[in-house]
Amino acid sequence: MDAIINAIIDGNIKINEELLPERELAAILGVGRGSLRESLAILEFLGIIETKGNRKVVVKGTDSIEKAISIIRLSKNTDSIVDFIEFRRVIETAIVKLACERATDEDIRLIKSSVDRLEEDPNDFIADSEFHINLAKASHNPIFAAVLDFVNSMMMDLRSRFYTVKDYHMKTVTEHRNILKAIENKNADQAVEQINTHLNNIEQFSKEIEL
Structure with a gap:
């Protein structure tokens, strides 16, 4: 890079x-x-x-x-991982709640497509990122979508390193499908629970990646 x-x-x-x-x-x-x-x-x-x-x-x-360059350097900062996860807990719990209320059939299709792509290719970290961006778009709040898009760009270099950790891919696909299912069922409480489980696991995996 x-x-x-x-x-x-x-x-x-x-x-x-x-x-x-x-x-x-x-x-x-x-x-x-x-x-x-x-x-x-x-x-x-x-x-x-x-x-x-x-x-x-x-x-x-x-x-x-x-x-x-500044985005990439920030993503290499060990302390920034905790900050990213703390920020994501706040914004993505709000996003999945809104997605449960507002997601259209097309939104669901795009979210599912990103999950399917990641399942098919364990190295497709772009599909991982697009899953979260598609969630934000399903909230139909353009500010959420724009902010999460920017945050994902900050995390892209960091996100690619998660795929060097054993079991990260398998767990991520499972967790993404659980979040998708909750949104399909319009179950906001379940969606929040699943996104928090996902972020908890990301926090644990972050301790294993090479910085």
Whole structure:
């Protein structure tokens, strides 16, 4: 991630120019292709990179890149994990309550799709993030959705590291399905209980990841 950002800042990767193929870019940056692929996915989520057809293009300038750097550095801070979870307890319990009242059939379909994707691919941490963003959208409060989208972008690098921990994927899929079921049943109390169980487990898993 640092190698890509530094190459953008130094002008070796230029704004609005197509990125080199992964194999060549990984060799130039001196990083593994797996790490490169994950980093590109995070930068794409942050809006620094866009996919245009079969091409990946850097579309944001220095100001946005500096913000991305500050977000990534914050996510590496051990103390910030506790702050993230505390914040998420407040906002996501409110979100699931509203989702139980307001979620449409299309909202349910999108939430389920993100759960299915994560179950199929244990490394799809983007689907993990999109599950929570789709929950926020199902609240039909655009401020909740925008804030959670931003918070998820701050956590993206951190979230990818959870998938190195044994059982994280299996537990997360199960917990996501339990939250989805509560929303489908419009059971707000159950939804709150399930989101809190999920966040409690994230807090426990956070003690096992490499920071």
